[in-house]
Amino acid sequence: MASLVPSSCLCANTSDHPLADEKTSTHDYNQGVKHLVDTACNLHSIPFMYILPVIPPACPSTACHPSIPVIDLDGLNELSSERRILAVQSISSACAEWGFFQIVNHGIKASLMEEMLKSVEGFFSLTWEEKMKYASDDVMNPVRYGTSLNTSTPHVLHWRDYLRHFGHPIESSFHLWPNNPSNYREVAKKYLEDVWKLAMKISSAISEGLGLEKDYIEKSLGEGCQIVASNYYPPCPEPHLTLGLSAHSDHGGLTILMQNDVDGLQVRYNGTWIPVHHVPGTLVVNIGDYLEILSNGRYKSVEHRAVVNEEKTRISIAVGHGPDLNSVIAPARSLVDEKDEPPLYKPIVYRDYMRCQQSSTVRGKEPLGIIKTNTSSTSSPSLEISYPLESASSKIPSPDN
Numbered sequence: 027m028a029s030l031v032p033s034s035c036l037c038a039n040t041s042d043h044p045l046a047d048e049k050t051s052t053h054d055y056n057q058g059v060k061h062l063v064d065t066a067c068n069l070h071s072i073p074f075m076y077i078l079p080v081i082p083p084a085c086p087s088t089a090c091h092p093s094i095p096v097i098d099l100d101g102l103n104e105l106s107s108e109r110r111i112l113a114v115q116s117i118s119s120a121c122a123e124w125g126f127f128q129i130v131n132h133g134i135k136a137s138l139m140e141e142m143l144k145s146v147e148g149f150f151s152l153t154w155e156e157k158m159k160y161a162s163d164d165v166m167n168p169v170r171y172g173t174s175l176n177t178s179t180p181h182v183l184h185w186r187d188y189l190r191h192f193g194h195p196i197e198s199s200f201h202l203w204p205n206n207p208s209n210y211r212e213v214a215k216k217y218l219e220d221v222w223k224l225a226m227k228i229s230s231a232i233s234e235g236l237g238l239e240k241d242y243i244e245k246s247l248g249e250g251c252q253i254v255a256s257n258y259y260p261p262c263p264e265p266h267l268t269l270g271l272s273a274h275s276d277h278g279g280l281t282i283l284m285q286n287d288v289d290g291l292q293v294r295y296n297g298t299w300i301p302v303h304h305v306p307g308t309l310v311v312n313i314g315d316y317l318e319i320l321s322n323g324r325y326k327s328v329e330h331r332a333v334v335n336e337e338k339t340r341i342s343i344a345v346g347h348g349p350d351l352n353s354v355i356a357p358a359r360s361l362v363d364e365k366d367e368p369p370l371y372k373p374i375v376y377r378d379y380m381r382c383q384q385s386s387t388v389r390g391k392e393p394l395g396i397i398k399t400n401t402s403s404t405s406s407p408s409l410e411i412s413y414p415l416e417s418a419s420s421k422i423p424s425p426d427n
């Protein structure tokens with residue numbers, strides 16, 4: 027059985043720590059934070075390995091901060107009309123200003139969203155032995171159950187369990203997805219197919235907003251790669267000392283996130299952490315590193331994080347959409363001008379970029395920083411390149427051609 031949590035954190039003896047609780051002193055943290063909460067009765071404090079040294083506070087009240095835009099996607103169902111133009115403009119300015127927005131009239135059925143949430147909850151309610159069948163140390167494994175961050179490199183633990191697996195193209199990994207709960211595969215397949223179509227619809231609006239052909243982003247993805255990360259954040263006795271997920275940006279193009287009715291997502295905006303309040307029926311969309319690269323920095327991937335709370339379990343289901351793993355990612359040629367707007371990012375194979383980003387314990391936007399053209403650093407986090415970079419530009423599958 028693969029070990030997900032660094033061995034230094036397993037069965038730790040916490041007895042010399044002021045927050046030590048005898049009941050958790052021989053606990054195997056590998057089994058997940060849900061298992062810890064379910065089995066340690068009267069958990070009044072969190073084990074020290076979950077205590078993060080610094081957690082910048084969020085904006086305390088809604089009065090002091092703006093909120094991410096809410097965009098009606100109905101206009102995108104028309105090929106060309108005033109309403110489509112308005113929707114494209116709203117998406118374009120939300121991408122430029124926030125990198126995040128909420129969507130209504132997105133076309134995903136409420137009943138399907140509900141079923142998907144239930145199936146995911148069903149998966150996390152299985153015994154830890156059952157869930158551990160999907161555990162793996164390899165961040166590129168097509169299906170992975172785990173706890174804390176994705177990496178197995180030693181790090182301060184996070185108050186999260188997760189199930190990640192590939193989606194589109196579904197045939198390539200469907201047979202590996204969990205088959206317990208018994209309807210998981212069928213429900214997830216339908217949900218991921220519908221979310222893929224939605225991501226392509228939004229991508230066409232983003233392409234238009236960037237002045238590119240409507241299908242530019244979709245074509246740039248090749249066969250494409252979709253990854254679903256379902257996150258389970260159980261109630262935490264000391265939520266101010268830890269996080270469900272610390273600040274990070276996403277490696278892909280667009281992420282579409284659904285959640286249950288418990289708040290926890292926060293977005294970095296002008297240096298401040300802004301809570302995203304859940305509006306029933308909406309989905310949250312954000313720009314990832316791939317779109318920052320493709321747009322040559324016009325749109326920025328935005329850091330976000332998940333906080334936990336004392337009372338309620340939060341579940342979120344984030345679905346990322348990027349190019350197929352073997353494609354070389356680079357700025358769109360028509361958005362680059364060697365003199366006035368030189369390329370800001372070096373070409374890289376998406377698989378290498380994803381592996382680097384997922385293996386890193388360094389959070390924030392560090393992984394993107396190392397492929398910036400104005401930095402020479404390849405020190406931390408390390409990047410294993412699987413092809414000679416000089417030949418990369420000849421491999422770029424660009425719709426510009």
Ligand SMILES: O=C(O)CCC(=O)C(=O)O
Nearest residue numbers: 255257290291332342344
């Ligand atoms: O739980 C959330 O709201 C954030 C999830 C997330 O950022 C992720 O899965 O990468």
